Amino acid sequence: MTESSVQPALWPAPYAHGAVEATVTVPGSKSVTNRGLVLAALAAEPGWLRRPLRSRDTLLMADALRAMGVGIEEGLSSSSTAAGVPAPGGEAWRVIPSGLHGPATVDVGNAGTVMRFLPPVATLADGAIRFDGDPRSYERPLHSVIHALRALGARIDDDGRGALPLTVHGGGALDGGPVEIDASASSQFVSALLLSGARFNQGVEVRHVGAVLPSMPHIRMTVDMLRAVGAQVDEPETGGEPNVWRVSPSALLGRDLTVEPDLSNAQPFLAAALVTGGRVTVPDWPERTTQPGDALREIFTEMGGSCEYVMTAEGSSLTFRGTGTIHGIDVDLSEVGELTPGIAAVAALADSPSTLRGVAHLRLHETDRLAALTKEINELGGDVTETADGLHIRPRPLHGGVFHTYDDHRMATAGSIIGLAVDGVQIENVGTTAKTLPDFPRMWTDMLTGAGA
Numbered sequence: 001m002t003e004s005s006v007q008p009a010l011w012p013a014p015y016a017h018g019a020v021e022a023t024v025t026v027p028g029s030k031s032v033t034n035r036g037l038v039l040a041a042l043a044a045e046p047g048w049l050r051r052p053l054r055s056r057d058t059l060l061m062a063d064a065l066r067a068m069g070v071g072i073e074e075g076l077s078s079s080s081t082a083a084g085v086p087a088p089g090g091e092a093w094r095v096i097p098s099g100l101h102g103p104a105t106v107d108v109g110n111a112g113t114v115m116r117f118l119p120p121v122a123t124l125a126d127g128a129i130r131f132d133g134d135p136r137s138y139e140r141p142l143h144s145v146i147h148a149l150r151a152l153g154a155r156i157d158d159d160g161r162g163a164l165p166l167t168v169h170g171g172g173a174l175d176g177g178p179v180e181i182d183a184s185a186s187s188q189f190v191s192a193l194l195l196s197g198a199r200f201n202q203g204v205e206v207r208h209v210g211a212v213l214p215s216m217p218h219i220r221m222t223v224d225m226l227r228a229v230g231a232q233v234d235e236p237e238t239g240g241e242p243n244v245w246r247v248s249p250s251a252l253l254g255r256d257l258t259v260e261p262d263l264s265n266a267q268p269f270l271a272a273a274l275v276t277g278g279r280v281t282v283p284d285w286p287e288r289t290t291q292p293g294d295a296l297r298e299i300f301t302e303m304g305g306s307c308e309y310v311m312t313a314e315g316s317s318l319t320f321r322g323t324g325t326i327h328g329i330d331v332d333l334s335e336v337g338e339l340t341p342g343i344a345a346v347a348a349l350a351d352s353p354s355t356l357r358g359v360a361h362l363r364l365h366e367t368d369r370l371a372a373l374t375k376e377i378n379e380l381g382g383d384v385t386e387t388a389d390g391l392h393i394r395p396r397p398l399h400g401g402v403f404h405t406y407d408d409h410r411m412a413t414a415g416s417i418i419g420l421a422v423d424g425v426q427i428e429n430v431g432t433t434a435k436t437l438p439d440f441p442r443m444w445t446d447m448l449t450g451a452g453a
Helices: 032-039 056-067 112-122 136-139 144-152 188-197 216-228 267-276 290-301 337-346 360-364 371-380 409-423 430-435 441-453
Strands: 009-014 021-024 045-049 071-076 090-095 103-105 126-132 166-171 177-181 204-208 242-248 256-259 279-283 306-313 315-321 330-332 353-358 382-387 391-394 399-404 425-428
Touching: 009 045, 021 045, 021 441, 032 045, 032 090, 032 112, 032 216, 032 256, 032 391, 056 103, 056 112, 056 409, 056 430, 103 112, 103 136, 112 126, 112 144, 112 166, 144 177, 144 188, 166 279, 177 188, 188 204, 188 216, 204 353, 216 360, 267 290, 267 306, 267 315, 267 337, 267 409, 267 441, 290 306, 290 315, 290 337, 337 353, 337 360, 337 371, 337 391, 337 409, 371 382, 371 391, 371 399, 371 409, 399 409, 409 430, 409 441, 430 441
Parallel strands: 021 279, 045 256, 103 126, 177 204, 330 353, 399 425
Antiparallel strands: 009 425, 045 090, 071 090, 126 166, 204 242, 279 315, 306 315, 353 391, 382 391
């Protein structure tokens, strides 16, 4: 855990007495950090991750790789790279690949990336790797990864659960080759196999045979990051066969990777501008990215705000402005499901109804996010109903009360957004934000300093 301070069981969500005017530096992307750690651990030479996210999920990933024999040294960036080019300042992790081995025990916490990305890595280890985690992790789907790895030649003991806890009996290598999976419950099933695929003897060919794949930007992120370390990837969006991804067997290069800010974690701060009619600037917003959070520019603009992207010699930034009016939205969030809690919170404060579609898979996330959002917003006086694949939200006057998080970081930030406009909201277990945004309570209150909170 990386909670910067002990938080009260019920955290009073700050109420905004005026328009927010702030610049908020958002820490690095969890998705990029954890993919970068896996690829660096599987590389043929050492690499660097600069400005990584330091949170519960990423520290669980780093500790798991260390348990399997990978060297990960934490420190500060030097003033230049080996080529003499200035390197960005801040924290840097040097990853030193080594022979993967067991026996080892991996704590996945409740991190989807750890529980799904590392069993394929463990098949390459010499020895048994046991995976365990939080109680909720036992309920999250893992069957597609388990079945796929067995089809590719792995030996896995899970007592028939198709879920945690489980043990991968690594043999030091995996045959690999073609495999069919149903990844409709999570795009992480595809990414998990692709990330290790270059190290399989025959590479890997992943064929999705289920319903529509959710969260496609995360698969694009995986493909882009694989190509950046030298892997050959054939995939649908660049002329490949629909629903088929192929990674050829090859060595992976050690790289010097600077991690982008986590744009999904920028969501509550942009929402603060929209809800209060204020302005929030996020430095280092990338000009091109595969992160799902980039969709916020379009979604929040449709809900009543405006954004400006600025490039200067010092770097790029995004400034988002609210008008004081929030409009409802009818939107398919299937590719960006992790944004749903924050969008639902804003929609509960809008001037017209909203329909959020394409996110049935959120019932299998850190908690059943659709049920949780419905219950918590309604208990504050809202009118939210679940649909087959999302939520219908009719704005009503809200009142204060306890907003439960169910150990879900995005529930905590969603409740905090509502608290900006509704006095008396208390967030139960705001410390759960340490999963991906360890300093959220301080960042939130600092942002509001100019709003008189």
